[in-house]
Amino acid sequence: MKITVILRMAFVVAFLLPSAASLAQQEYPNKPIRLIVPYPPGGPTDIMGRLTSDVLAKRLSQNVVVDNRGGAATAIGAEIAARSPADGYTLFVSSETTFAVNPAVRTKLPYDPERDFAPISLLTTQPYVLAVSLSLPVNSVSQLVAYAKSNPGRLSYGSAGAGGGNHLAAEMFRQVAGIDIVHVPYKGNGPAIIDLIGGQIGLMLGSISSLYPHATAKKLRLLAVASAKRAAGAPEIPTFAEGGVAGFQVSGWNCIVAPRDTPPNVIKRLNAEVVTGFNQPDVIGRLRKQSIDAAVGTPPQLSAHIKSELARYRRLVTTVGLKID
Numbered sequence: 001m002k003i004t005v006i007l008r009m010a011f012v013v014a015f016l017l018p019s020a021a022s023l024a025q026q027e028y029p030n031k032p033i034r035l036i037v038p039y040p041p042g043g044p045t046d047i048m049g050r051l052t053s054d055v056l057a058k059r060l061s062q063n064v065v066v067d068n069r070g071g072a073a074t075a076i077g078a079e080i081a082a083r084s085p086a087d088g089y090t091l092f093v094s095s096e097t098t099f100a101v102n103p104a105v106r107t108k109l110p111y112d113p114e115r116d117f118a119p120i121s122l123l124t125t126q127p128y129v130l131a132v133s134l135s136l137p138v139n140s141v142s143q144l145v146a147y148a149k150s151n152p153g154r155l156s157y158g159s160a161g162a163g164g165g166n167h168l169a170a171e172m173f174r175q176v177a178g179i180d181i182v183h184v185p186y187k188g189n190g191p192a193i194i195d196l197i198g199g200q201i202g203l204m205l206g207s208i209s210s211l212y213p214h215a216t217a218k219k220l221r222l223l224a225v226a227s228a229k230r231a232a233g234a235p236e237i238p239t240f241a242e243g244g245v246a247g248f249q250v251s252g253w254n255c256i257v258a259p260r261d262t263p264p265n266v267i268k269r270l271n272a273e274v275v276t277g278f279n280q281p282d283v284i285g286r287l288r289k290q291s292i293d294a295a296v297g298t299p300p301q302l303s304a305h306i307k308s309e310l311a312r313y314r315r316l317v318t319t320v321g322l323k324i325d
Helices: 001-029 046-058 074-084 096-105 141-149 166-179 189-198 208-216 264-278 280-290 299-320
Strands: 033-038 064-068 091-095 117-133 155-159 181-185 205-209 221-227 252-260
Touching: 033 046, 046 064, 046 091, 046 117, 046 208, 046 252, 046 264, 046 280, 074 091, 074 096, 074 252, 091 096, 091 117, 091 189, 091 208, 096 141, 096 252, 096 299, 117 141, 117 189, 117 208, 117 264, 117 299, 141 221, 155 166, 155 189, 155 252, 166 181, 166 205, 181 252, 189 205, 189 208, 189 221, 205 208, 208 221, 252 264, 252 299, 264 280
Parallel strands: 033 064, 033 091, 155 181, 155 205
Antiparallel strands: 091 252, 117 205, 117 221, 117 252
């Protein structure tokens, strides 16, 4: 009799286990989520992080709190995210700098872009633009190149940090154009843009979403867009090729990942909500106003994108000869 009772209890427990596991999956998330952005407030990735926070908060019916951890060309925020618990309550939104540029230009990093994160989805892509201070007496790329050649070493350019995406882009431009300009690194795009507006630096290459609003407000001048054709949201800006610098094309992108070993069911849920959320008309409209294209997809597609971009930037770094210890 006792054996029969024990067997019945074991059967009941075994029957209930799948239901308990299913319930645990359905309960995610049951507390606020931290979304780490490895830049100070105000830059393009911060803007994208806050949009992603809004999307996920609405889709998951849970608070998604942006945690800005800028510095070291995103390496500080990336390390914090990589070392966080893999429970779905810490997520990471960053750019090509974290996953492709840093590994290409730095010999030592506190994180591995492919091994330390679980991909969720690519978010967006957008072209870089060349912006100059209003105090600089140039109105085109050709005029800028001529001015720089007439004033070697006197013109400075800003970036979000040494080894970051816009640093590498500016170094590529410097070599292609054959000019001598001085790098001034900042702890994020936001501070660099402030100094560009104030005239402390002369130029900057950055995402169109971060620089275009300042140009429309007559605080900066945009000379060229680094894409094959003019941006749909800013058709008045010529391409670099039109400005006399052929073959110069650089685009930025953002993605969302989680710490490695985050449960597959959580990744699946997050991917579904991100993809659905970024395909909503209001979100697409917000992105298009800034000339940003939504590029959401599957985790394997993001993994392949990172591998491809990392290989591309390694080739570029070899060509430019840039390396940071």
